[in-house]
Each structure stands twice: as structure tokens, then as C-alpha cells.
Amino acid sequence: MMSAQMDAAQVLTGAGLDALLQVLKSRGLRTLGPKIRAGVIVYEEIASVADLPRGWTDEHSPGHYRLRRRDDAALFGYTVGPHSWKQFLHPARQCLWQARRDGAGEQPHFEPEPSDAQHFALIGVRACELRAIAIQDRVLLEADPQYRARRRDTFIVAVNCTVAGATCFCASMNAGPAVSDGFDLALTELTTSSEPLFVLRAGTDIGRAVLSELPRRPASDTEIARAAARVEDTAASMGRQMPSEDLPQRLLRNLEHPRWSEVAERCLACGNCTMVCPTCFCTSVEDSSDLTGTQLTRTRRWDSCFSADLTYLHGGSVRQSTRSRYRQWLTHKLATWPQQFGTSGCVGCGRCITWCPVGIDITVEASRIAAGESG
Amino acid sequence: MDASTIDPMRPRLARVRSRRRDGPQVWTLEIDAGPEARSGFSAGQFNMLSALGVGEVPISFSGDPTEPRRIVHTIRAVGAVSTALAHLGVGATLGIRGPFGVGWPLAEAVGQDVVLVAGGLGLAPLRPAVYHLLAQRSRYGQITLLYGTRSPAEILFRRELNAWRRRADLSVEVTVDHALGAWDGHIGVVTALIERAHLAARHTTALVCGPEIMMRFAAEALAAALIPSESIYLSMERNMQCGVGLCGHCQFGGLLLCRDGPVIRYDRLRETLRVREL
Ligand SMILES: Cc1cc2nc3c(=O)[nH]c(=O)nc-3n(C[C@H](O)[C@H](O)[C@H](O)COP(=O)(O)OP(=O)(O)OC[C@H]3O[C@@H](n4cnc5c(N)ncnc54)[C@H](O)[C@@H]3O)c2cc1C
Ligand code: SF4
Ligand code: SF4
Numbered sequence: 115m116m117s118a119q120m121d122a123a124q125v126l127t128g129a130g131l132d133a134l135l136q137v138l139k140s141r142g143l144r145t146l147g148p149k150i151r152a153g154v155i156v157y158e159e160i161a162s163v164a165d166l167p168r169g170w171t172d173e174h175s176p177g178h179y180r181l182r183r184r185d186d187a188a189l190f191g192y193t194v195g196p197h198s199w200k201q202f203l204h205p206a207r208q209c210l211w212q213a214r215r216d217g218a219g220e221q222p223h224f225e226p227e228p229s230d231a232q233h234f235a236l237i238g239v240r241a242c243e244l245r246a247i248a249i250q251d252r253v254l255l256e257a258d259p260q261y262r263a264r265r266r267d268t269f270i271v272a273v274n275c276t277v278a279g280a281t282c283f284c285a286s287m288n289a290g291p292a293v294s295d296g297f298d299l300a301l302t303e304l305t306t307s308s309e310p311l312f313v314l315r316a317g318t319d320i321g322r323a324v325l326s327e328l329p330r331r332p333a334s335d336t337e338i339a340r341a342a343a344r345v346e347d348t349a350a351s352m353g354r355q356m357p358s359e360d361l362p363q364r365l366l367r368n369l370e371h372p373r374w375s376e377v378a379e380r381c382l383a384c385g386n387c388t389m390v391c392p393t394c395f396c397t398s399v400e401d402s403s404d405l406t407g408t409q410l411t412r413t414r415r416w417d418s419c420f421s422a423d424l425t426y427l428h429g430g431s432v433r434q435s436t437r438s439r440y441r442q443w444l445t446h447k448l449a450t451w452p453q454q455f456g457t458s459g460c461v462g463c464g465r466c467i468t469w470c471p472v473g474i475d476i477t478v479e480a481s482r483i484a485a486g487e488s489g
Numbered sequence: 490m491d492a493s494t495i496d497p498m499r500p501r502l503a504r505v506r507s508r509r510r511d512g513p514q515v516w517t518l519e520i521d522a523g524p525e526a527r528s529g530f531s532a533g534q535f536n537m538l539s540a541l542g543v544g545e546v547p548i549s550f551s552g553d554p555t556e557p558r559r560i561v562h563t564i565r566a567v568g569a570v571s572t573a574l575a576h577l578g579v580g581a582t583l584g585i586r587g588p589f590g591v592g593w594p595l596a597e598a599v600g601q602d603v604v605l606v607a608g609g610l611g612l613a614p615l616r617p618a619v620y621h622l623l624a625q626r627s628r629y630g631q632i633t634l635l636y637g638t639r640s641p642a643e644i645l646f647r648r649e650l651n652a653w654r655r656r657a658d659l660s661v662e663v664t665v666d667h668a669l670g671a672w673d674g675h676i677g678v679v680t681a682l683i684e685r686a687h688l689a690a691r692h693t694t695a696l697v698c699g700p701e702i703m704m705r706f707a708a709e710a711l712a713a714a715l716i717p718s719e720s721i722y723l724s725m726e727r728n729m730q731c732g733v734g735l736c737g738h739c740q741f742g743g744l745l746l747c748r749d750g751p752v753i754r755y756d757r758l759r760e761t762l763r764v765r766e767l
Contacts, residue, residue, distance in 0.1 A: 210498050213541065221582055222502065222541060257733040259496045366742075369764050396737030399498075399730050403542030410542045414498075417737070424738055426728055428567045438766035446740065453743030454734075 121316055123333040123341075126301070128310035130329050131189070132163045134271070134299075137327050138235040143269055146202060147237030148192070153181055155195035157202075160237065163310070167192060174279040174353070174464060177473030188305045190238055193279035194463050198392035199236050199243055203264050204250060206416045210260075210399065213410040222410060235269040239297065241290030242282075242461040244272055246392035248296055252455045253395050269320065272297035276344045280353035281464030283477055287356055289461040291348040299325060302341035313341040354477045356462060357484055362449035364484035369441065371483045378437035380472050385418035387466035387474075388443065393459050396424065419443050448480055497733045500539050500584030503560070505577045511563055512645050515610065516575040517551065520560040522585055529557035532617030533592025533696075533724060533752045537732050538562065539584030540573030547729040547747070548574070549614035550588065555624045560585070563613035563645070589732035590751050593618045594722060598694040601720075602630040604686065606707045608637050608679055608699020612645045614724055614751075615698050619653070626658055631693075633686055637664045637679030637703070641672045662686070679703065683710040690715035696752075698724040705762050708755050721755035742767060 126134070135145050147160040150167050160166065172192040173180045184191045213222040239247075247270075254261040275284075275291035284290030293300050298321030304311040313333050316322040333341075388394040398417040403410045417424055419442045425432035433439050451459030460476070467475045503522040511517045530550050539545040548571075552561025566572040577583055595618060603622060607615050615634075622632050634653065638644055644663065654661045662682045664675035675682065679699070688695075688711075695711045697704050704723045711721050725746045727739040734748035742761045744750065761767055 211500075224499070224502075254735055257497060257731075257735045369767075395735065397730070398736070398738075399545065401539070401542055401544045407542060412498075412539075412545075419737070424728065427726065432727065433766050435766060442740070442767075445742075450740070450743040454740075454745055 121322075123338050124314045124325065124328075124330040125333045125337060126312045126314045126328060126330050128163055128189075130314075131310060131312065133328050134324070135160070135162060135237070137324055138269060141269075141324075143233050143235035143267075145235045145237055146199075148190070148195070150181065154179065155181070155192050155197075157195075157197040157199065157236075163189065166190075166238075168310075171277060172279065174281040174468045175473075176281065176467050176475050177470055179468050186306055187308045187310065188276075188303055189310050190273045190301070190303050191277060191305075193275065193277060193282060194240060194243070194465060196390050196465065196469055198390065198463075198465070199239060199247060200250060200392050200395075202234055202236070203247065203268065204254060204261055204395060208260065208414050210412040210414050212412075215408045215410070217408070231263050233267040233269075234264070235271065237271045239270050239272045240275055240463075241272070241293040242284040242287075242463040243392055244270070244293055244296045245284075245287075245289040245461040246463070249393045249455070249457050249459065249461070250395060252457055269324075270297045270299075272300040272317075274300065274302040274341070274345045275348045276303055278348045278352045279464055279468075281467040281475075282352055282462065283354040283356050283464060284462035285349045285352045285355070286358060287458060287460060287462035291352075292345045297321070302345060304337065304340060304344070313337055354464065354467075354475070356448075356460070356477050357481050361480065361484055362452055364486070365445050365449040365480065368483050368486055369445070371486070373479065373482050374437045374441050377440055377474060377479055378435065381436050381440050381474060382471060383420045383436045383439055384471060385420035386469050386471060387476075388418040388420060389416065390465040390469045392463060392465070393447075393461065394418070398423065419446065444476060444479060444483075447476070497586065498731065500537070500545070500586045503583055503585045505579050505581050505583065508577070508579055512565075512643055514566045514575070515563060515645065516566070517561060517563040518574070518577065519552070520562065520583070520585065522560055530554055530588040530617075531592040532595060532621050533614060534588040534590050535614075535732075535751065536560070536562065536585050536587030537589065537729075538564075538574055539586075540570050540577070541582065541584055543573045544570040545584065545586075545730070546570045546574070547589075547732070549724075549751075551613040551616050553620040553624075554617045555620060563610070563616075565610050587732060590747055591749065593696050593724075593752055594694065594754075595621050599628045600630070600692075602632070602689050602693040604633045604635065604683075604688055604693055604695045604711075606635045606679060606683065606695060606697045606699070606711070608703035608707070609639065609643070610645065611697075611699030611703075611724070612636055612638075615696060616646065616649075618696055619659075623659065631660070631689070632658065633660045633662070633688070635662050635664075635679055635682040635686060637666070637682065637699075639666045641665055641668050641674075660686075678706070680706045680710040683707060683714060686714075688714050688716065690717075693720060695721045696724075697722065701726065701762075708759075708762075712755075718756040718759055719754060722752050723755060723758060724751045725753055725758070726751065
């Protein structure tokens with residue numbers, strides 16, 4: 115079914131985008147996308163194009179984020195905020211199972227699986243975020259049936275980035291700014307005036323089926339070229355970059371580098387960087403029972419390599435110091451993730467830099483440490 | 490049921506069939522997981538055991554892998570969950586998930602001498618290996634069990650150890666850190682037993698389980714006895730919450746110990762074991 119003709123780029127207007135949301139809803143999907151809340155762009159349920167952050171962009175620097183007005187009406191004219199799609203696919207809290215005892219001392223029995231399987235349409239997924247989803251797939255898809263159930267029917271509307279944030283470095287991680295695969299539909303925004311305008315392409319059969327229901331027209335060669343040029347400009351204006359050559363080996367050769375202690379003096383071990391990271395997956399489980407001991411629940415929640423409990427063994431935690439926890443975080447992302455899952459654990463989205471309260475920058479720390487003692 | 494629909498995070502309910510005390514604060518439970526329980530495990534693997542409403546912890550199999558329907562675990566009560574588990578009475582309910590992990594390389598060791606080095610409770614995860622080796626005795630060369638524990642009172646599986654000592658085809662040496670009164674055995678650390686044992690370095694496989702510091706010294710002593718690091722295996726302990734490599738707790742450098750271990754070949758550990766707080 116892959117035919118070049120079917121995948122010819124189409125042009126969609128704001129009304130077309132609204133039609134897309136309605137088609138996805140009519141297919142039983144919860145449409146989730148960007149929205150402004152308390153001064154940041156978050157991902158939430160969206161009802162229509164009116165919910166999108168029209169005419170807004172975001173300013174990033176280490177430890178700093180602010181929304182600012184654009185001089186056009188672009189709907190996707192920002193980069194990424196503190197939310198990522200993992201909050202839907204790999205939720206922060208999740209019930210693993212519940213069991214009931216009919217009376218004290220009775221044999222408990224498991225309650226049926228909650229059938230709250232939700233089906234999502236993710237609107238406005240960036241290239242780095244598509245890569246992050248692919249990375250979490252590697253970690254969770256096979257081992258976690260709940261993740262698999264949510265992920266299976268997820269419909270993805272990707273957006274090529276037409277601006278790069280000052281903390282972005284996806285280009286040096288080969289993760290963006292152009293989307294390459296893993297989407298059902300991909301948009302490139304061409305909006306200049308007040309009327310939203312997109313070049314749209316389908317990436318899957320279901321994407322093609324949805325596309326066929328939308329009001330659209332074929333894109334002209336000029337529109338296609340303009341869309342491509344915008345994404346190329348984005349790649350060229352990337353705010354940061356990660357050193358690439360031999361990075362994993364160079365980091366692992368420098369596990370005792372003095373820089374780890376220096377960064378530990380600034381790091382608050384707050385774990386913000388792991389909460390905002392779209393690939394971080396660590397979780398802990400908690401058991402609870404009600405006062406009568408008849409209702410038993412096991413819950414799984416996000417955890418962080420910055421928490422002492424993550425490595426608790428009888429007698430104390432393995433990683434006691436902030437130095438060791440920061441080292442674990444950075445080397446896991448960039449050096450040991452490839453050994454564990456055959457892919458980098460970082461996509462270069464820059465969230466950990468922007469949302470670190472003290473502005474610690476993974477690209478700076480990795481460069482210094484990988485450069486060795488003389489760095 | 491198709492494997493892809495089984496939720497590895499969902500325990501089966503099981504009951505305690507029997508319970509015996511095996512040392513101070515140490516109990517061995519035999520668990521009846523019902524007819525539909527997955528049977529079979531290999532020596533060195535572990536289960537996740539739940540004290541319902543309290544929590545779940547990793548516990549190694551300590552029973553006989555040649556009797557796959559008998560699930561046996563030896564538990565030391567050290568904290569909330571292990572204490573709740575160790576104190577379960579006969580007939581009480583617990584949750585069980587597993588088996589998980591990669592165990593001892595007993596197939597690879599066929600034709601070789603095998604030395605088992607245990608420290609403290611580390612004897613429990615090695616006991617299934619002893620059962621396996623004895624069940625297939627003719628396939629292995631010399632078998633040596635070196636066991637170190639704190640004091641004579643803490644010696645695990647005492648009756649069984651005595652029976653093993655009487656066998657001609659198994660050599661057993663026990664040492665204690667300190668002894669008061671009647672103890673005519675070795676005193677000192679288990680590494681001293683390694684130095685004294687006459688190991689045929691080039692065709693010996695070494696299996697080591699105990700506290701990490703003891704394993705590090707034992708591995709160094711085995712290496713000093715010229716056993717290649719590719720023939721030395723350690724059972725690593727880290728916080729483990731899932732058993733299938735998705736919770737992130739058991740990372741040890743590039744290893745996920747619940748999935749890639751707990752038993753890991755020493756050449757993959759030698760460098761990282763030296764790094765503090767890894
Ligand atoms: C692969 C493996 C095999 C093991 N086999 C055995 C065995 O055969 N017999 C036995 O008695 N013990 C064994 N242990 C250790 C046992 O899991 C811990 O003693 C137990 O988790 C302590 O939990 P607690 O709640 O009683 O103690 P607490 O100290 O209160 O622990 C609180 C929590 O921390 C974690 N934790 C604490 N200590 C450990 C630990 N040593 N290892 C992993 N997680 C820990 C657990 O999540 C635990 O619930 C094994 C550990 C591992 C990793
Ligand atoms: S480590 Fe930082 S830059 Fe990399 S994916 Fe995570 S949040 Fe984004
Ligand atoms: S690096 Fe920054 S965000 Fe991460 S734990 Fe340290 S202070 Fe918090």
C-alpha cells in the first residue's frame with residue numbers, strides 16, 4: 115500500500131486541522147496536544163484548534179523558560195515544554211493490581227484487570243519526542259503489557275520543528291528536527307499570517323485513511339520546498355550540541371573525573387531532570403492495604419536515580435552521594451543505555467537543561483568529562 | 490495463555506506448605522503455587538515474593554532444581570518484607586512471580602572441576618547448584634564447597650552440610666570469622682580457604698555468592714590462584730523491583746542485573762566492582 119502518489123504532500127488549513135481532531139475523536143481517540151496553562155505549554159486533552167498555543171513561542175536557557183508572543187499566528191511555533199508524552203504512555207502513577215480478602219485470614223483473590231485502556235491521538239509530537247517514544251518502546255513494549263496496551267493504538271500526528279530552542283540539540287543526537295518515521299501523519303507549519311497553513315504527509319495506512327477524510331488540496335512544489343527549507347533552517351539554528359565521537363567510551367573511562375564532584379556541588383538532587391526527560395523510565399512499586407486489611411493494592415510510580423531509595427539495600431543505599439547519582443544519570447543516558455537497550459537514552463530535547471533549577475547543562479558536563487583529565 | 494498476554498508484574502497466589510528454621514533469623518519455606526504454576530527453574534535464579542499488603546522482594550531459589558515442582562526459598566528476616574515472609578505460617582498466603590534472571594553456568598561447566606564459594610546467606614542460592622552437580626555427578630570433575638560464615642551458630646543447612654562432608658565425591662570446608670567454645674574447624678575468612686584448596690586452575694569453574702565485599706576478595710583470590718576471570722561467576726545483589734529489566738533499580742553500569750544476572754561472569758565485573766557507588 116506504500117505508493118508515492120498516495121503519500122504526496124497535501125495542504126491543510128486551520129479548518130482542516132479542526133476536521134482532523136474531529137475525525138480522530140470520532141474514531142474513539144482522546145486527542146491530546148499542546149495548551150497553555152500557568153505560563154507554560156503543557157500536553158492535555160484538546161477539543162479544537164482554539165485550544166492550541168496560537169501565536170506563542172517559548173524562550174529557553176539553562177534553568178529558564180518563558181512564553182513570548184510571536185509576530186504571526188503559528189499554532190506550533192514553540193519547541194517543547196516540561197511535559198512529554200510519557201505521562202500518557204508510561205503514566206506517573208499506575209495501579210498494577212488489586213486484590214480483596216473477603217474476611218480477615220481469608221485467601222485473597224485478584225480483582226479483574228481494570229479495563230480503562232485508553233486510546234490516544236497525540237497531536238504535535240516533535241521529532242525528538244518520536245525518538246523518545248521509540249526508545250521507551252525498546253525498554254517497555256515487550257516487558258510491560260500495560261504500556262503495550264496503551265501504545266498499540268496510539269495515533270501520532272507529528273510536527274516538524276520550524277524553530278529550535280536555545281537548549282535543543284536533537285540534530286547532534288540524530289533525532290531531529292525533521293521527523294523521519296514512527297508517525298501516522300506529519301505536519302510542517304507554513305503559517306505566516308493569521309490563517310494556519312500546513313504541509314501534511316501520511317506515514318501509515320491508518321494515517322492515509324484519516325487523511326482521506328480531511329478537506330485538503332495537493333501541495334505545490336513551492337510549498338513543499340518552503341516546508342523543507344524551514345526545517346533545514348531549524349537544524350542550522352540548533353542552540354547546543356553534544357560531542358559525538360566515541361562519547362560512551364570516553365565517559366566510561368572518566369568515572370572518577372573531578373568534574374563529577376564539581377557538578378555535585380551545584381546539583382540539588384531534586385530529580386527534575388529525570389521527571390521532564392521523555393526517555394527516563396525508572397519506577398518503584400508500593401504496596402498498600404486498607405485499615406481492615408481486606409483491600410490490597412500495588413501501585414507503580416515514577417522514580418528517579420536522584421532518589422536514595424532507588425538503590426536501597428538492607429544497610430543503606432548504594433549511591434549515597436549526589437556525585438554518584440549525577441554520574442549514574444549522565445552515564446546512563448549517554449553511555450550505558452546503548453549497552454542495555456541498543457540505543458542512546460538521550461534525544462537532545464534540552465528539557466533537563468531548561469528545567470534544572472540551577473541550570474546544569476548535560477552537553478557542557480558531557481563535553482568536559484569526555485575530554486578527560488586535561489579537559 | 491499466550492506468553493505476550495501474561496503480565497510479569499502480576500503475582501500468583503501461593504501457600505506455605507512447610508517451614509523450618511535454618512539459622513538465627515533464617516527460615517526455609519516450601520511453597521505450594523498450585524497446579525497451574527510454571528514449574529522448573531535453574532540454579533541461581535530468583536523469584537519475587539510478596540508479603541501481601543507489605544511489599545515484594547527478590548529471593549533466590551534454594552531448593553532442588555531436579556524436583557521442579559517443589560519451590561523452596563530460604564529467607565533471612567532483616568526488614569519489613571523479609572520478616573513478614575519468614576514469619577508466614579504453614580497454610581498462609583503469599584504472592585510469587587518468576588523465575589527471573591540468569592543462573593549458574595552449570596551446562597558450561599560440564600567436564601570441569603567446580604569450586605563453590607559461599608559467604609553467609611550466600612549458601613542458599615548456591616545450594617541448588619550443589620544439588621544439580623550431585624545429581625549429575627559423573628559429568629563433573631572435582632567438586633569443592635568453601636563456606637564462610639560469621640560464627641558456628643550461623644551455619645546454614647547444618648545437617649545437610651554434615652551429610653555432604655561425609656561424601657567422598659565432594660569436598661566441603663567451612664570457616665567462621667570467630668568462634669567461642671567448641672569449634673574445631675577453620676577460623677578466618679573464606680578467601681583463606683581458596684588459598685589452601687588445591688584448585689586445578691585451568692579447568693575449574695568458580696561460583697561465588699555472598700556479600701559484595703566478600704565476593705570481590707574471593708574473586709581476587711581465585712584469580713590469584715590462576716583461575717581465568719572467564720571461569721569465575723558472581724551472583725550480584727542490587728535493589729530489584731520488577732525482575733524483567735524495566736524498573737531501572739538494578740543497574741550496574743551497562744548491566745541490568747535482574748535480566749543479565751544475577752549471576753555475572755567476573756570479566757564483565759572486574760572493572761566496575763572497583764568503582765565506588767556505581
Ligand atoms: C537476586 C537476589 C536474590 C536474593 N536472594 C535472597 C535469599 O535467597 N534470601 C534472602 O534472605 N535474601 C535474599 N535477597 C535479599 C533480599 O531481597 C533482601 O534481604 C530483602 O529485599 C530485604 O527486604 P526487607 O523489606 O525485609 O528489608 P528492608 O531493609 O526494610 O528493605 C526495604 C526494601 O528495600 C529493598 N531491598 C532491601 N534490601 C535488599 C537487598 N538486599 N536486595 C534487594 N532489595 C533489597 C527491597 O525493595 C525492600 O522491600 C536477595 C536479593 C537479590 C537481589
Ligand atoms: S537527557 Fe535531557 S536532553 Fe536528553 S532526552 Fe532527557 S531531557 Fe532531553
Ligand atoms: S541536574 Fe538539575 S534537575 Fe537534575 S537533579 Fe541536579 S539540580 Fe535537579
